[in-house]
Amino acid sequence: METTEIIEDKNITVERTGEEIRKLFFKNELCASCGLCEEICPVSAIEVEPTGAMVRTEQESSKINIDETKCVLCGMCSCICPFDALDLEIDGESIKDKEEYPKLIKSAEIDDELCIYCKACETACPQTAITVSRELPARADLVTGEIEVDKDKCIYCGMCEEMCPADAIYLEEQIPTSDNPEVASDIIIDEDKCVYCGICKRICPEDAITEACRICPYGEYEIEEADVTGSSIIDDELCVNCGWCQEICPKDAPTVTKPFEGELTHDDEICQGCETCVMVCPCNVFSFPQPSKSGEKVPKLFKDERFCIYCGACEKSCPVDAIEVKRTKVNYTPTKSKAWQNAFESLKS
Amino acid sequence: MTIGLVVHPELCHGCGNCVVSCPVNALRSSEIAGGKGPTDDVEIIMIVEDGEINLRNSDLCGKCGTCVETCPVDAIKLEDVE
DSSP states (O other), X not given: OOEEEEEETTEEEEEEOSSSOEEEEEOGGGOOOOOHHHHHOTTOOEEEOOHHHHHHSOOSSOSEEEOTTTOOOOOHHHHHOTTOOEEEXXXXXXXXXXXXXXXXXXXXXXXXXXXXXXXXHHHHOTTOOEEEEEEOOOGGGXXXXXXXXXXXXXXXXXXXXXXXXXXXXXXXXOOOBTTBOOSEEEEEEOTTTOOOOOHHHHHOTTOOEEEEESHHHHSSTTOOOOOOXXXXXEOTTTXXXXXXXXXXXXXXXXXXXXXXXXXXXXXXXXXXXXXXXXXXXXXXOEEOOOOSSTTOOOOSOEEOGXXXXXXXXXXXXXXXOOEEEEEEEEOBOOOSOHHHHHHHHTTOO | XXXXXXXXXXXXXXXXXXHHXXXXXXXXXXXXXXXXXXXXXXXXXXXXXXXXXXXXOGGGOOOOOHXXXXXXXXXXXXXXXX
C-alpha cells in the first residue's frame, strides 16, 4: 500500500494503492474555503488556508492542503463538502453513489411546467449556475391590422422610416437625375415587422399613410395567446443550493433543499465593514446597504438568511469575529455507521 | 504551507492605507477607525513610522486581505511564511 499526492493547477489528487484503489480528488475552483472538511477530518490531514486571503488576494497555492502522510482516504471530507469540491472514488466509483455512505441531502430543481423563462433566477444566481434559453414568438404573431401608403401622395421625406420603432419601413433612396428627378424610387412597408402603432401615420406630412390596428378597437381580436418556449437548466456542479432562484422566482418554479439548517448572526457594532464576508460568501447573503437619502444612517452590513447554507465560510473569514454561524441540523442520508453519524452530528454547534 | 502577513518596507510609500483599512486595527483603535494613525500605544497589527510600514503584532491578523487590496505598491502581502 502506498499513498501519493499530485497537485496540478491547484487541484489535488491523493491516491492509495492496495487491494482496492482509493482516490481523493479536490477541485480548487469549486472550494469556498468554508473549512468543513478540516473540521470533519478524523486524522487532521486537511488544513484550509485563510478564507479571506484565498478569496481576496492572489495566491499560488490550493485553497486546502492535504497531508498524504496522515490522510486515510476515508472520504468523510468528500461526503460533507457542500460544494462537491472533494470526491473519493473507490475502484473508480464515487462513494457519493454508494448507498452505505451518508451524503448531504441537497438539491435544486426548476419545474418546467411552472417556469415562464423570465430569467430572474439566471440573473440572481451567485454562481452563474443557471442557464435559461427562450424562444419568443415573432412580433407579427401578436398584432393584426392594415397599413397602406398612397404612393401618389408620398413625397419620400423618410420621416416615417426614421421614426418606425419596428424598422418596418424602407425607402429605396436614389440620387435625383435630370431624367428621373426623384429622391427615392419606392417606399416599402414590411407587414411582418409592422406593429400597427400608427406613428408613421401621425408623422406623415402628406397624410399618405392609412393604418388601422385591429386589436385596439376589438380587444383580443384574432390573436392567439403568446407562446414562449424554452428551457431552464441548473448546472449541478456549480449550484450551491443557496435558494436565490427559489426566492426570486415570480412563479415558484424552483425548489431548493439545503444541506444544513442553522442560524446566522452578525454584530454590527464589532463589524468594521471590511467586505471580506461579502466577497467570501458563495451565496451572496451579505451586501452593503445604501442609504435612500442623504444623511440616513444604515447598518454597516445587511444579511438575508434565506440564502444562507450555513457553510461557515463567513465566520471563518471575519477578521474581527463579528459573525457567528450556528448549525442546528445536518441533512444527510441514513447510515449504519455510528462513527460517520457522530462525525456528521459533530458539525452541529 | 502557512499564509501570513508580510511587509516590504523598501516598497512602501507610507500612505497608511493598510493601517486604516485594517478591520482589526479599526476595532482596536477609534483613532484608526476615524482615518488617522494612533497617538496612544494601543496594540495594532501594522503602523507607518518614518514613512515606512512596520509589522507590530502580526499574530492579531485575521488574514482577510483588506490591507493587501488597498496597498497601491504591493508593499503588504499575504504569502507563504513557512
